Amino acid sequence: MPKTETVRHSVLIVSASEQFVVLAKKSLVGFITIDVKKSVAPARRCLLEKSYDLVVINMPLPDETGETFALDCADRGNASVMLVVPQDVCEDVLERVTDRGIFVLPKPAPRGRLDKAIRFLVATQNRMYKLEKKTLSVEEKMEEIRLVSKAKLILVEKKHMTEDEAHRYIGKEAMDHGVSRKKIAESILAEL
Numbered sequence: 001m002p003k004t005e006t007v008r009h010s011v012l013i014v015s016a017s018e019q020f021v022v023l024a025k026k027s028l029v030g031f032i033t034i035d036v037k038k039s040v041a042p043a044r045r046c047l048l049e050k051s052y053d054l055v056v057i058n059m060p061l062p063d064e065t066g067e068t069f070a071l072d073c074a075d076r077g078n079a080s081v082m083l084v085v086p087q088d089v090c091e092d093v094l095e096r097v098t099d100r101g102i103f104v105l106p107k108p109a110p111r112g113r114l115d116k117a118i119r120f121l122v123a124t125q126n127r128m129y130k131l132e133k134k135t136l137s138v139e140e141k142m143e144e145i146r147l148v149s150k151a152k153l154i155l156v157e158k159k160h161m162t163e164d165e166a167h168r169y170i171g172k173e174a175m176d177h178g179v180s181r182k183k184i185a186e187s188i189l190a191e192l
Helices: 018-027 040-049 067-076 087-100 113-158 163-177 181-191
Strands: 010-014 033-037 054-058 080-086 102-107
Touching: 010 018, 010 040, 018 054, 018 113, 033 040, 040 067, 054 067, 054 113, 067 080, 067 087, 067 102, 080 087, 080 113, 087 102, 102 113, 113 163, 113 181, 163 181
Parallel strands: 010 033, 010 054, 054 080, 080 102
Antiparallel strands: none
């Protein structure tokens, strides 16, 4: 069975309702950081200082509705954003924010719905994290290929090797020294 990596998420809760904060925190047990702000202005300052994986906004807020803030959060980074909105404005808000990837939960919601919505967003973040890791791995591999190709070209030009000889030389040096082909390519490029 493959080993699963535990990702520790950070969360920003923006809500004027203390009752909502308590309810949301129950769903967020085990998160590395849970910051709570009662209005948008301090929440915006938090976003300038650090990034969050999940932003939960309980509308309305004292200084604005929270919809614009949600759109800003969705545009600014990779955070999953959830808006909890009154039932009477839910359809209007849903129409304006869904295309930007914001999850909308009407309130009052049935018992356990907030927990399920948060779990869904955490699962989405975990999938994004895995894809990001794969992308970085592919980019690192591409960088290694570029460096090795440059080093082979240098060996062909300066040491008058064939391309196959240069390829074997880099591979043998990597094995002999117990390092990656990238390291050998870097040292060849630094020498010549």
